[in-house]
Amino acid sequence: MIKASNLTLAIVLLSLACCTNSTTDSPSESLVSSVSQSSANEELQTFTKYVDESGNIRVPADYRDWVHLGTWSLANNNEPGAGGIHVVYTQKGVAEHYEKTGEFMDGAILVKELLGAQTESLSTGIASSAKDVSGYFVMVKDTKGRFADNPLWGDGWGWAYFEVADLIKTTSTNFKTDCLGCHVPVKENDWVFVQGYPRLN
Numbered sequence: 001m002i003k004a005s006n007l008t009l010a011i012v013l014l015s016l017a018c019c020t021n022s023t024t025d026s027p028s029e030s031l032v033s034s035v036s037q038s039s040a041n042e043e044l045q046t047f048t049k050y051v052d053e054s055g056n057i058r059v060p061a062d063y064r065d066w067v068h069l070g071t072w073s074l075a076n077n078n079e080p081g082a083g084g085i086h087v088v089y090t091q092k093g094v095a096e097h098y099e100k101t102g103e104f105m106d107g108a109i110l111v112k113e114l115l116g117a118q119t120e121s122l123s124t125g126i127a128s129s130a131k132d133v134s135g136y137f138v139m140v141k142d143t144k145g146r147f148a149d150n151p152l153w154g155d156g157w158g159w160a161y162f163e164v165a166d167l168i169k170t171t172s173t174n175f176k177t178d179c180l181g182c183h184v185p186v187k188e189n190d191w192v193f194v195q196g197y198p199r200l201n
């Protein structure tokens, strides 16, 4: 049974909380946003589930349940059949956070799945669709500089490529030589080719 006096106390406390908030608008707002950012971050579980304490990244086994950001189709007209399809995924909370802020949050993971392509004549026209997976590129956002000594981390991200045979151990050794050069054109977009992801534009 809730006593009437307790109830009154609760109401008084609630209204106090309400009025304190409304008089200190910006601090309470930033408190709220930092709380929601950190709980969203915990929800991602990036640094417990997908990255170990030394900064070794693995391919998230469940990435196909995540948000599909976009697909690249590599035409490769010079070498018919050599084209491919790249499909990019991220966690739901990451896409939502980016829509609000234009930034990738700590713990954001981008998975780019490389697939072969088959091209055929269908009733819609000449159409390409995805075949087998041939590898994975993974980027993990780190706003805290957690793994300064690990050569696969830097410029705000962890970087790794995986062959299909091993989703746990990367074949990449140094992000500066293995990755960064090609991503320079999109440095201003936090090194990500966001122009290919309608939801982030």
Ligand code: HEC
Binding pocket: 072, 074, 086, 088, 110, 111, 112, 137, 138, 139, 158, 159, 160, 161, 172, 175, 178, 179, 180, 182, 183, 191, 192, 193, 194
């Ligand atoms: C040969 C150039 C090249 C190299 C090397 C390269 N990338 Fe990329 N990467 C691209 C391009 C271009 C895209 C977007 C277009 C596409 O996939 O066709 C991309 C997209 C990605 C994406 C999807 C998110 C985004 O940025 O749009 C990830 C994840 C990624 N790369 C990770 C890596 C990692 C990790 C490495 C190093 C192990 C790496 N890349 C090396 C050219 C490169």
